[in-house]
Amino acid sequence: xxxxxxxxxxTTERFDEALVYASRHHRRQLRKGGRIPYVAHLLxxxxxxxxxxxxxxxxxxxxxxxVIEDGGGMAAHAEITERFGADVARIVLANSDSTTGExxxxxxxxxxREYLASIAHEQPDELRVSLADKLHNARSIVQDHRxxxxxxxxxxxxxxxxxxxxxxxxxxxxxxxxxxxxxxxxRRALAELERTVDELG
Numbered sequence: 001x002x003x004x005x006x007x008x009x010x011t012t013e014r015f016d017e018a019l020v021y022a023s024r025h026h027r028r029q030l031r032k033g034g035r036i037p038y039v040a041h042l043l044x045x046x047x048x049x050x051x052x053x054x055x056x057x058x059x060x061x062x063x064x065x066x067v068i069e070d071g072g073g074m075a076a077h078a079e080i081t082e083r084f085g086a087d088v089a090r091i092v093l094a095n096s097d098s099t100t101g102e103x104x105x106x107x108x109x110x111x112x113r114e115y116l117a118s119i120a121h122e123q124p125d126e127l128r129v130s131l132a133d134k135l136h137n138a139r140s141i142v143q144d145h146r147x148x149x150x151x152x153x154x155x156x157x158x159x160x161x162x163x164x165x166x167x168x169x170x171x172x173x174x175x176x177x178x179x180x181x182x183x184x185x186x187r188r189a190l191a192e193l194e195r196t197v198d199e200l201g
Contacts, residue, residue: 018060033155048132052185061091069096094126119174124181138196172197
């Protein structure tokens with residue numbers, strides 16, 4: 001099948017700039033329990049969003065969704081607002097567990113309960129970025145469990161397989177309750193999340 005092209009591409013130089021910004025911010029960071037550069041996760045989240053046929057703002061927010069939480073704080077929120085716009089900054093902030101850094105984060109269960117509750121109130125673009133993030137994380141957990149078995153659970157601050165399963169089942173249920181707001185691409189991603197969570201047990 002021949003390649004196709006467009007004169008009106010979804011991604012512009014803003015996306016390119018966001019990719020460089022995210023890569024620079026997370027340069028030294030690795031995925032839990034291995035040597036995979038953290039930027040692999042950011043690229044995967046952006047890819048899921050693009051495959052949902054979302055907006056460029058959402059794809060950019062996918063690249064930047066952990067900048068505030070992972071050390072940038074509210075200074076990063078201000079910079080994202082200036083460089084990429086208020087909507088991108090709003091989406092990133094909505095997808096941040098914390099704005100104060102790892103040392104000052106609330107306990108794991110408190111943060112996860114708060115995040116699950118927040119899904120009911122998120123705007124549709126915030127929901128889709130959150131869904132893309134959690135879908136890629138769930139895919140990674142399933143793959144890593146195949147590779148390393150139950151040693152996987154020690155990578156999580158909770159240390160408990162049941163806690164992780166509870167959280168991802170809660171995510172699938174919370175997103176399911178907002179299915180009408182996800183759009184067609186988002187609902188396809190939700191269906192995949194539900195299948196992936198079922199694999200988690």
